[in-house]
Amino acid sequence: MDRLGSFSNDPSDKPPCRGCSSYLMEPYIKCAECGPPPFFLCLQCFTRGFEYKKHQSDHTYEIMTSDFPVLDPSWTAQEEMALLEAVMDCGFGNWQDVANQMCTKTKEECEKHYMKHFINNPLFASTLLNLKQAEEAKTADTAIPFHSADDPPRPTFDSLLSRDMAGYMPARADFIEEFDNYAEWDLRDIDFVEDDSDILHALKMAVVDIYHSRLKERQRRKKIIRDHGLINLRKFQCARTYDHLKKTREEERLKRTMLSEVLQYIQDSSACQQWLRRQADIDSGLSPSVPMTSNSGRRSAPPLNLTGLPGTEKLNEKEKELCQMVRLVPGAYLEYKSALLNECNKQGGLRLAQARALIKIDVNKTRKIYDFLIREGYITKA
Incomplete structure (x- = not known):
């Protein structure tokens, strides 16, 4: 018969007795011939000669108990485990609480024994180090190395x-x-x-x-x-800065494309001045105060000639006709169309007011472009 230590003082942590299904209290019996899984019996079932399937009462057995010294003659293995569990529960240095939880040793005995055998014992320390290194090597391939910061932020909860x-x-x-x-x-x-x-x-x-x-x-x-550094707050701040600069660039680009709108008024100085004042009101977020008029008696501008203009080859016949009548160069139309399509997809629909706020050109032209895209099924009304 061998005397082997158990792994826990809590009876609920051990498998139940195979005979009566009760919690096992030390000492108890382990069959040396059955298993795995191990076949455990309490003393009462063992003395009754309990047999089950392959297990017979004449099998060799082991007595499972921790009532024997390990590191110190006055400390049993059960007390060693109770000490380690108490230090884990109460914290290192709280020796009075550790002694209260153990019940069998004083505060001074707990501190002296722990410091001697678990802190200042070079053999035990080296064994722990080897175990730690082996565990780290085992999990090195699967562990995700999140490294702590030298001066990490400590935000309050729910901030x-x-x-x-x-x-x-x-x-x-x-x-x-x-x-x-x-x-x-x-x-x-x-x-x-x-x-x-x-x-x-x-x-x-x-x-x-x-x-x-x-x-x-x-x-x-x-x-x-x-x-991807998704926990790096500085990268998030850079992303917000990039979004702001991108939006500014888009606005500048749209303003540059508006130059094509001036072309149809360039021969009429009065109409050109009215158009510039009107665009200034639109850019400032105000309602246009100057109605678009041309010199009295002047005829409407002729359709725009698209020959040789960049982007013409990307238009279908209806789009070419729109650009000719509205006098809008193909490159500008394609940019406005793309902006309206993207906004419509984001919002699930688009209103005329949103279209006017987005592309910021002459409101009449915006209306014609908006109606055309609605009619052709490129966008939908909100």
Whole structure:
């Protein structure tokens, strides 16, 4: 008979007795011939000669107990484990609380024993280091290296900065909540036992496989965050700056294309001045105060000749006719069309007022372009 230490003081952490299904209290019996999984019996079932399937009462056995010294003659293995659990629960240095939880040792005894055997013991320290290095080497290929910052921000809970960081804690280089945070709940009640049928065993294995796939997705998302620096707030600030500059460039580009509108009024100085004042009002967000008029008696401008103008080849016949009648160069029309289509897709529809605010040209031309795109089915009304 061997005397072997158990792994926990809590009876609920051990598998139940195979005879009466009660919690196992030390000492208890382990069959040396059955398993895996291990076959455990309480002393009462063992003395009754309990037999089940392949297990027979004359099998060799082991007595499972932690009532023997390991590091110190006056400390049992059970007390060693109780000490480690108490230090984990109460924190290192809180020796009075540790002693209160253990109940069998004083504050001074707990501190002296822990410092001697778990802190100042070079053999034990080197063993822990080797175990740590082995574990790090084992998980090196799958771990996602989020590195903590030297002076990380520590936003208060539910603050704007905390929400922007999506629960990432730079001081700990980890997240408050994982993706699919409750994936482990599906495994908490699964127990693989010898009595499982083939179908039940296959179902349990399927649940484990599903859990593994969810873990892979969790790691994949962490990898995306790491590779693209999505937790770097400075990069987000640069993105906002870029968006602002891009919007400014777009506005300048649209203003430059408006030069084509001046061409039809260039021979009429009065109409040109009216057009410039009108555009100034539009750019300032005001209602145009100057109606567009030309010199009395002047005839309407002739249709625009598109021959040789860039972008003409990209237009269909109806679009060419529109550009000729509205006197709009093809390049400007294509830009206005693209802007209106993009805004319509974003908003799910487009109103005339939105179109006028977006392209900022003569309101009559905007109306004709807007009506044409509606009529041809390029955009829809909001």
